[in-house]
């Protein structure tokens with residue numbers, strides 16, 4: 001019988017899919033962890049998120065210890081072992097080492113895994129100091145180009161704090177849907193902030209009857225501020241440009257009490273389907289889903305309020321999207337900024353005179369702050385404990 005726990009075997013498969021086949025970590029994990037019991041699934045998630053987020057640091061350590069080329073399964077087993085030895089609380093060293101060695105079998109590479117992990121256990125690791133961007137990139141496992149940008153935009157201290165926060169688990173937050181009556185005593189324990197419920201501990205969302213009934217939905221505290229910032233009222237005509245999967249659309253509908261017209265535009269057909277399903281589950285009945293390109297959107301019936309939540313680099317959500325930091329490129333940010341400008345033009349064109357426009361991105365990237373009004377807010381993971389958002393409002 002294998003001595004490897006299902007969580008670790010699952011984590012190895014997911015990590016290999018991410019780095020060898022370019023799979024998305026969260027999707028690959030969902031598929032591979034199906035059927036695991038909740039404890040094993042939770043451990044698999046901690047391992048995958050840890051290894052993928054810490055990839056830069058782990059590769060730096062491997063490069064200093066391994067001589068010669070490593071087989072992919074050996075390298076991945078080493079990452080898992082190092083992550084457990086150095087960064088994961090609550091895992092005994094002997095389990096971290098012996099299970100990683102098993103994962104690297106049957107090839108001869110398991111001996112390398114054993115030797116390196118035992119040496120690291122004995123001697124520890126001295127990571128570079130984070131006194132400059134290069135050291136900070138290795139120590140906190142982010143791409144160096146990104147650390148340099150943040151260093152320039154936010155300063156050294158803020159950047160160091162942000163980098164460290166990006167490797168912490170995200171808080172679990174629900175939005176209580178005011179369109180569905182709910183008995184507060186049925187809600188899981190947590191702290192309330194407006195419609196947000198910040199959970200005290202793990203919660204089986206998919207298995208919850210409240211979720212199925214549309215009484216609750218996961219949404220970060222930062223994301224929940226966006227619809228409120230637009231401030232829609234019942235009976236108004238509201239446009240949501242770039243709407244799928246519909247978290248903010250459904251919140252807008254709730255703030256409108258389900259009264260008025262809410263037009264939700266999404267370009268991708270499959271995602272428009274997901275948007276429609278979100279609206280149905282959350283009882284957002286005043287929504288019309290339109291499949292269209294937001295950058296060319298035109299109307300002869302202008303809107304009281306427009307929300308533009310365009311595609312962005314997502315750098316404010318690195319805690320919940322572990323592989324994103326390794327995918328984003330500087331060239332992509334520049335392309336996104338140009339697209340965001342085109343969408344802003346269309347959004348302004350759809351607004352009534354005196355109407356309100358809100359521009360929202362879930363990123364920390366000066367280049368993507370395309371609307372710079374007097375009225376704006378930014379959230380930062382290390383300062384606010386929630387995703388990093390940039391949100392600005394314009395009332396022409």
Ligand SMILES: C[S@@+](CC[C@H](N)C(=O)[O-])C[C@H]1O[C@@H](n2cnc3c(N)ncnc32)[C@H](O)[C@@H]1O
Pocket residue numbers: 241242243244245246247248249265266267268271292293294295309310311312
């Ligand atoms: C940041 S997400 C929107 C998140 C959404 N507002 C929410 O709260 O759930 C951006 C969305 O824009 C869509 N999108 C990308 N290009 C688009 C375009 N040219 N026109 C309309 N939608 C587009 C993407 O498919 C994605 O669903």
